Amino acid sequence: MTIIIIAITAFVIMLLFPILFSLFFLRKSSGKVLEIEQTKIRDPRYFVKSFTGLFDEKWADYDGSGKILLSREENILEADGLKEYPSVCQSIIYAINLDFRPQAGTRFEKEVYARQNAYLSGVETIRAICSKKNLVLGNGTKVLRWVDAEGTLTASDDCDLGISATSTTKIIVGGNCRFRRLYAPTILFGQGTGEVLLDECSHNLNLKSTPLDxxxxxxxxxxxxxxxxxxxxxxxxxxxxxxxxxxxxxxxxxxxxxxxxxxxxxxxxxxxxxxxxxxxxxxxxxxxxxxxxxxxxxxxxxxxxxxxxxxxxxxxxxxxxxxxxxxxxxxxxxxxxxxxxxxxxxxxxxxxxxxxxxxxGLLLKKIWPAVISIAMLFAIITTSISTTAILKRIHEKERLLEVEKAIAKEFTYGVDGKPDGGQLETIPTLVTKEHVYFEDRVLERFYYDPNGIWQASEILRGAMDSLPEGVNKYLMLIPTRISLEDDRYQMYSDDVIGAIAEIYATMPSEVITIDTANALFEHKSEYLFFRTDHVWTALGAYYAAEEFCKSAGIGMKDISEYQENRFEHYIGTMNALPEARTLSKYPDYVSYYIREGAANQQTITARRTKDDYLIYNTPTVALSRQGYDIFIGSYFSHSILYGDLKKDKTLMILGDEYSKALAPWLTPYYENVILVDSKFFYGGSMEFWQLFSQYKITDFVVMEYVQNLGNSLINTRIKGIFSKP
Amino acid sequence: MALVITVFKVYFVLIVILMLVYAVRHFIFSYNRIFGQQRMYYNDIYDSELPFVSVLIPMHNEEKVLQNVLDSLLVCNYEKDRFEIIPINDNSSDATAKMLDEYKVRYPIIRPLHRNSGERGKPASLNDAMQLAKGEIIVVFDADYRPGKDLLRQLALAFADPEVGAVMGRVVPYNITKNWLTRLLNLERSGGYQADQQARYNLKTVPQYGGTVGGFRKNIILETGGFNPRVLAEDTELTYRLYTKGWKVVYANAAECYEEVPETWDARAKQVRRWSRGHNSVMFRYFLPVIFSKHMTPREKLDGTLLLIVYAVPFLFALALIDSIILFFLGEMNVFVGWWALLFLGAYNSYGNFAPFYEIATALMVDGVKKDVLLLPLITFNFYFYLWNISLGLLDAVGDLVTRRVVEWAKTERFDDSKNAEVAQQ
Known part of the structure; x- marks a missing residue:
C-alpha cells in the first residue's frame, strides 16, 4: 500500500511539475508582443538613403573638428582639399565640389560620399560609396557593402559590387563582375562604356492579372x-x-x-x-x-x-x-x-x-541537421525497440503467471479431486515388481528381507554405540506410503510396520525410537506423501517432527504458527518411470512453511570430489523447484542450519532425503541443526567426528526410509562414518 | 461480445495510427522550418505595374476598432490610385455606419458598403462587396486588424505568379498580455503561422487561406458562384475550392499584421466551436473532391486531406480515449504488445493533433522568444478545452448536414482598448 501511495505521489508530482514551472513563469513574465515594424517599407536604395539622410542632417552642424557623430562618432575627411589619401583610410570621405579621384592602391574602410562624379581607379576595396552624379568603378574594385549613383554607375571588369548596387539612372556592369542586388531603371550587363546601347522600345502589353486562355x-x-x-x-x-x-x-x-x-x-x-x-x-x-x-x-x-x-x-x-x-x-x-x-x-x-x-538544395551542405535527425531517429527507434522488448518480456512473464494460475485454478489434485491426494479408493492400473501404478500416483512396494533387516540393525546399533556418552540418541525410520493405505492395498507390500518394529527392538536401551509410522497413520487422509514422488511432504515431516519432539521432551510449536506457502505444479521422480504414463496430468504441489522471526539460514557444504568442496549459503527453506531441491537444497555433503535457541543444544541428523524436510521443523529448539547426508557425505569418519565435536552435538538422530534399509551403499557409508578414524 | 471488442480494438488501433500520421506530419513541418530550405516568397519583387486591389473589411458593430484598420491602410505605401478600401457595414447598430461615412467624406479612396438587410455574415458581405469592387485582386482584413505600411504591397505581389489564387499573411496577437489565455493563444498563433503555414509553403503542400490578412483573385470566386453564405469557414472553403480547380495558395510569412485574440474562455470556446463547425462542413463537401482532384499533386492531396479532417480528429480521439478506458476495464488492452508499442509511443508523444508542441517550440525559437517555451505545458489545458469544443463543433456540422438547417453567422467578441493598441504600435 505504501508503495502504491508513493508511486501515485511521484506520478502526480512528475505530472504537475512542468505545469507548476509554467505557472511560475506565467506569473513572473507578463509576455511581450512580437514586434512588427509597422512603418517599414522595402526600398532598393535603402542603404544610401539612410546614410545620406543621416549624414546631411549631421553635416549641417559640423564644426570642422574632423569628427562627426553619425550612429557613432566617426572621423571625417573633406576630399576637396586632399591630393592623397592614406593607403588605408579609416575616415568617412566627403567630396563636395570636386570629383572624387583617389590614388590607386587605397583601401577605404568607411563610407565615401561624393556630390560630384567619382572615379575609382586602382582602388582595392571600399566599404561603401555614393555619388550624386556619375560613378565609375575601375577594374577589380571591391565594394564591401553598397554603391549608389544618381547618375550612371559603371563597373569595369572584375568588380565586386557588394550587397547592393543602385542607381537612379543606369548601371553598366562589366565582365566578370559579381553582385547580390542591383537596382536601376536600366541595367546593362557585359557592355563596355563606349559601346552603343541596343535599341530600346516599350510596349503596352496590358496583360490581365487573371489569365483567361x-x-x-x-x-x-x-x-x-x-x-x-x-x-x-x-x-x-x-x-x-x-x-x-x-x-x-x-x-x-x-x-x-x-x-x-x-x-x-x-x-x-x-x-x-x-x-x-x-x-x-x-x-x-x-x-x-x-x-x-x-x-x-x-x-x-x-x-x-x-x-x-x-x-x-x-x-x-x-x-x-x-x-x-x-x-x-x-x-x-x-x-x-x-x-x-x-x-x-x-x-x-x-x-x-x-x-x-x-x-x-542546401540541405546536405550543412551536415549537422542530418546528424541530429539521424541521432533522433536512432533514439526513437532504439527506445521503441527497447520498450517493445521490455513489454514483450513483461507480457511473457505475465502470460506464464496467468498459465500457472489457470493450471492451479482448474487443476484437480488426483483423480478423486482431493487436493491432498487423500486415501486411495481406486484400483491400480498396473502392478510391477517395484511399484503399484494408479492413474494419479505411484506407490513403492516393500519387500521384507531378513538379511537386510539384520544388516541394518547391526550397522545402526554399531553407530549408536559409537556415540559418546551423554548424547541423546534417536532412531527414526520412515514407512512407505502404501503402509498407510487401506488393507486392500497391503497385498502389494510386506509388513513395513513389523520390519520397523523389528529393528527398533534390536536397539540399545538408551536409543529412543520414534514411532513415525503411527504418527503418520493418525493423519493418513492428509497430504503426507507426494503422489508423484516417494518422499514425504513438509506436512508429513511435521507430524514426524512432532513425534520426535514428544519423545525428546520438547514442546513443539503448532503448525498454525507457520505461514504456509506453496509451489504449484510439481511433478516428482516417479514420473520418470516408463510405466507412469498418466502421472504428469496430476501434478503435486509443494508446500513450505515459514515462521515469522525465525532463523532461516543455512550453510550447505557439497563435497563433489575428495578435495572439491562447494560451500554456499541459502535459506533453510530453499525456494527451488527442482526435484529434491524443494526442501533445503539439493544433494549435499552436510549443512548447518542455524537455529533459534541460543543455548548449547545441538542436533545432528544423519539421514537421507527425508531428513531435509524434517530439519527445518526442528530449528526453533536448537542452536544448530547439523544435517549429514547418508548418501552424499564424502567426508569419512574423521570429518564426521570433527563436525560432531566442533558443534558439540547434544542430540543425535539417525533417520532412514524403510526402503533404504537394505541399501548397501547407505549401509557401507554409515559403517564407514562410524568406524574408528 | 467478442465482435464488439474486436471493433473497439480495431478502432483504437486505427486512431493510434492516425495520431501517428499527424505526429510525423508535425515533426516534418518542424524539421523543415528549422533545418530545411525555406522557399522564397515574392516580396523581393519590385514591379511598377501592381494590380488594382480592393480591400474589403467586413464590419458588424465595430465602432471600437474600425479607425485602427482604416488609418493604417490610409498610410500604406501602395500607390493610391491602385487600390480602394471598401468597409462593409453589415447591419451594424452602433456608430459604425456614421464613422464610415465620415471617413468617406475625408478620403475618396474609402467606399463604404452599407448592408442593412438581407443575409448577414461575412460570406454574404464579401459577395456583395465584390460586386462593387473595382480591383481584380481582393484583400480582406478583419476590422480589428492593423496592417503595416508595406503589407498590402507584399500581399499583392503574390499575384504576379499566374498560378496563385490566394495569398495568406501572418497574424500576430497584440493583446497577449491580458491573461494566460491570450498568452497561450499567442503560442498557438506562432506555431500555426511561423512553423506550420511556412512549412506547408516550403513543402508545397496546402498553406491555408485564413480569411483575413490575405487576398484572392476576384474573378475566380465570382466565376465559381461567390462565397457560400451557408458556410461558416469561407476561408477554408476558398482554399479547397482553389486547389481543386488548379490554383495555389501561398503564404507570406513577412506579411505580418496585428490582430486581437479572444480574452475570455467563453469567447474562445464559441470561436473554436464555430471554426470546427465550418471547417467540418467544408470537410463533408471537399473530402472526395480532394482525393479525386486532377489538379492536386499527391503531396497536396495527402496534406490537404489531413488538413481537411483536422477538426474531426479531436472527436475521434476523444472516442478513442473512451474506447481505451473500456478496453482497459474489460482486460482487453493486450493490443499494447509487440511492435504496436511503436504506434503507442508515437501517438502518446505527439500528444494529440491540435497543439503539436514541437511546432510551437520551433516557432518560438524562430521568432526569438525562446523563454515562452516554458509555457508549453499549459497548452495541455487548451488541448482538452479544444477537444471538447471542437467535438461540439463537429456535432453541429453533422447536425447541419442531416437537418439542412440554416447556419447563422456569429461574430467573435471584440475586446479592444487603447492600451492594447499602444502596445502594438510600440
Missing amino acids: ELRNIKYVTNDLADDAGVLAGTIITIYDITVLNRLTVKGHIRSHKSIRLCDNAVIYGNLFAEEDIYLGQNTRVYGSVFTQGSLYAESDVTIGQPGKTKSVIARGKVIFNKNCRVYGYVSSEAGGECCPDYNLSKMEPIALSRPRPHK
Missing part, C-alpha cells in the same frame, strides 16, 4: 500551339520542365513547377515563375518579371523588362548574365550574381546552355 501541363511551346505569326496567346501553367522554341512569342505568363527554357529569340510578354532553374537563350526577351527558386542563366542579348517600367529578376540561386543583357529594374540573387564569368568580351562566343538541371 490558360494552358496546363505542357512541356513545349511549339509552332503547333502558336498562330501563323508564331504567337501563342495565353498563360501557361505546368508541372513539367517547359521549353519555348526559337522565335516564338507567348502573350501571357509562364509558370512551371520545374524549369523554364526559352530558346533563342523567344519573347514572353508576361512573367516567368519557376521552382527550378530558368534558362534564357540568345536574344530572348521577357517583358515581365522573372522569379525562380533555382538559378537564372541568361545568354547574350537577353532583355528583361522594358524602359520606363520596373521589373524584377529574383533568384534563390545564382544569376548569370552574358554579354549585352539588360534588365529594367531590379536584380536579386541569394547565391550571388555574375556577369560574363570567365569573360573575354571581344572574343566571347555564344555559350550553349546545358540542359536544365534541378537545383540542388
Whole structure:
C-alpha cells in the first residue's frame, strides 16, 4: 500500500511539475508582443538613403573638428582639399565640389560620399560609396557593402559590387563582375562604356492579372500551339520542365513547377515563375518579371523588362548574365550574381546552355541537421525497440503467471479431486515388481528381507554405540506410503510396520525410537506423501517432527504458527518411470512453511570430489523447484542450519532425503541443526567426528526410509562414518 | 461480445495510427522550418505595374476598432490610385455606419458598403462587396486588424505568379498580455503561422487561406458562384475550392499584421466551436473532391486531406480515449504488445493533433522568444478545452448536414482598448 501511495505521489508530482514551472513563469513574465515594424517599407536604395539622410542632417552642424557623430562618432575627411589619401583610410570621405579621384592602391574602410562624379581607379576595396552624379568603378574594385549613383554607375571588369548596387539612372556592369542586388531603371550587363546601347522600345502589353486562355501541363511551346505569326496567346501553367522554341512569342505568363527554357529569340510578354532553374537563350526577351527558386542563366542579348517600367529578376540561386543583357529594374540573387564569368568580351562566343538541371538544395551542405535527425531517429527507434522488448518480456512473464494460475485454478489434485491426494479408493492400473501404478500416483512396494533387516540393525546399533556418552540418541525410520493405505492395498507390500518394529527392538536401551509410522497413520487422509514422488511432504515431516519432539521432551510449536506457502505444479521422480504414463496430468504441489522471526539460514557444504568442496549459503527453506531441491537444497555433503535457541543444544541428523524436510521443523529448539547426508557425505569418519565435536552435538538422530534399509551403499557409508578414524 | 471488442480494438488501433500520421506530419513541418530550405516568397519583387486591389473589411458593430484598420491602410505605401478600401457595414447598430461615412467624406479612396438587410455574415458581405469592387485582386482584413505600411504591397505581389489564387499573411496577437489565455493563444498563433503555414509553403503542400490578412483573385470566386453564405469557414472553403480547380495558395510569412485574440474562455470556446463547425462542413463537401482532384499533386492531396479532417480528429480521439478506458476495464488492452508499442509511443508523444508542441517550440525559437517555451505545458489545458469544443463543433456540422438547417453567422467578441493598441504600435 505504501508503495502504491508513493508511486501515485511521484506520478502526480512528475505530472504537475512542468505545469507548476509554467505557472511560475506565467506569473513572473507578463509576455511581450512580437514586434512588427509597422512603418517599414522595402526600398532598393535603402542603404544610401539612410546614410545620406543621416549624414546631411549631421553635416549641417559640423564644426570642422574632423569628427562627426553619425550612429557613432566617426572621423571625417573633406576630399576637396586632399591630393592623397592614406593607403588605408579609416575616415568617412566627403567630396563636395570636386570629383572624387583617389590614388590607386587605397583601401577605404568607411563610407565615401561624393556630390560630384567619382572615379575609382586602382582602388582595392571600399566599404561603401555614393555619388550624386556619375560613378565609375575601375577594374577589380571591391565594394564591401553598397554603391549608389544618381547618375550612371559603371563597373569595369572584375568588380565586386557588394550587397547592393543602385542607381537612379543606369548601371553598366562589366565582365566578370559579381553582385547580390542591383537596382536601376536600366541595367546593362557585359557592355563596355563606349559601346552603343541596343535599341530600346516599350510596349503596352496590358496583360490581365487573371489569365483567361490558360494552358496546363505542357512541356513545349511549339509552332503547333502558336498562330501563323508564331504567337501563342495565353498563360501557361505546368508541372513539367517547359521549353519555348526559337522565335516564338507567348502573350501571357509562364509558370512551371520545374524549369523554364526559352530558346533563342523567344519573347514572353508576361512573367516567368519557376521552382527550378530558368534558362534564357540568345536574344530572348521577357517583358515581365522573372522569379525562380533555382538559378537564372541568361545568354547574350537577353532583355528583361522594358524602359520606363520596373521589373524584377529574383533568384534563390545564382544569376548569370552574358554579354549585352539588360534588365529594367531590379536584380536579386541569394547565391550571388555574375556577369560574363570567365569573360573575354571581344572574343566571347555564344555559350550553349546545358540542359536544365534541378537545383540542388542546401540541405546536405550543412551536415549537422542530418546528424541530429539521424541521432533522433536512432533514439526513437532504439527506445521503441527497447520498450517493445521490455513489454514483450513483461507480457511473457505475465502470460506464464496467468498459465500457472489457470493450471492451479482448474487443476484437480488426483483423480478423486482431493487436493491432498487423500486415501486411495481406486484400483491400480498396473502392478510391477517395484511399484503399484494408479492413474494419479505411484506407490513403492516393500519387500521384507531378513538379511537386510539384520544388516541394518547391526550397522545402526554399531553407530549408536559409537556415540559418546551423554548424547541423546534417536532412531527414526520412515514407512512407505502404501503402509498407510487401506488393507486392500497391503497385498502389494510386506509388513513395513513389523520390519520397523523389528529393528527398533534390536536397539540399545538408551536409543529412543520414534514411532513415525503411527504418527503418520493418525493423519493418513492428509497430504503426507507426494503422489508423484516417494518422499514425504513438509506436512508429513511435521507430524514426524512432532513425534520426535514428544519423545525428546520438547514442546513443539503448532503448525498454525507457520505461514504456509506453496509451489504449484510439481511433478516428482516417479514420473520418470516408463510405466507412469498418466502421472504428469496430476501434478503435486509443494508446500513450505515459514515462521515469522525465525532463523532461516543455512550453510550447505557439497563435497563433489575428495578435495572439491562447494560451500554456499541459502535459506533453510530453499525456494527451488527442482526435484529434491524443494526442501533445503539439493544433494549435499552436510549443512548447518542455524537455529533459534541460543543455548548449547545441538542436533545432528544423519539421514537421507527425508531428513531435509524434517530439519527445518526442528530449528526453533536448537542452536544448530547439523544435517549429514547418508548418501552424499564424502567426508569419512574423521570429518564426521570433527563436525560432531566442533558443534558439540547434544542430540543425535539417525533417520532412514524403510526402503533404504537394505541399501548397501547407505549401509557401507554409515559403517564407514562410524568406524574408528 | 467478442465482435464488439474486436471493433473497439480495431478502432483504437486505427486512431493510434492516425495520431501517428499527424505526429510525423508535425515533426516534418518542424524539421523543415528549422533545418530545411525555406522557399522564397515574392516580396523581393519590385514591379511598377501592381494590380488594382480592393480591400474589403467586413464590419458588424465595430465602432471600437474600425479607425485602427482604416488609418493604417490610409498610410500604406501602395500607390493610391491602385487600390480602394471598401468597409462593409453589415447591419451594424452602433456608430459604425456614421464613422464610415465620415471617413468617406475625408478620403475618396474609402467606399463604404452599407448592408442593412438581407443575409448577414461575412460570406454574404464579401459577395456583395465584390460586386462593387473595382480591383481584380481582393484583400480582406478583419476590422480589428492593423496592417503595416508595406503589407498590402507584399500581399499583392503574390499575384504576379499566374498560378496563385490566394495569398495568406501572418497574424500576430497584440493583446497577449491580458491573461494566460491570450498568452497561450499567442503560442498557438506562432506555431500555426511561423512553423506550420511556412512549412506547408516550403513543402508545397496546402498553406491555408485564413480569411483575413490575405487576398484572392476576384474573378475566380465570382466565376465559381461567390462565397457560400451557408458556410461558416469561407476561408477554408476558398482554399479547397482553389486547389481543386488548379490554383495555389501561398503564404507570406513577412506579411505580418496585428490582430486581437479572444480574452475570455467563453469567447474562445464559441470561436473554436464555430471554426470546427465550418471547417467540418467544408470537410463533408471537399473530402472526395480532394482525393479525386486532377489538379492536386499527391503531396497536396495527402496534406490537404489531413488538413481537411483536422477538426474531426479531436472527436475521434476523444472516442478513442473512451474506447481505451473500456478496453482497459474489460482486460482487453493486450493490443499494447509487440511492435504496436511503436504506434503507442508515437501517438502518446505527439500528444494529440491540435497543439503539436514541437511546432510551437520551433516557432518560438524562430521568432526569438525562446523563454515562452516554458509555457508549453499549459497548452495541455487548451488541448482538452479544444477537444471538447471542437467535438461540439463537429456535432453541429453533422447536425447541419442531416437537418439542412440554416447556419447563422456569429461574430467573435471584440475586446479592444487603447492600451492594447499602444502596445502594438510600440
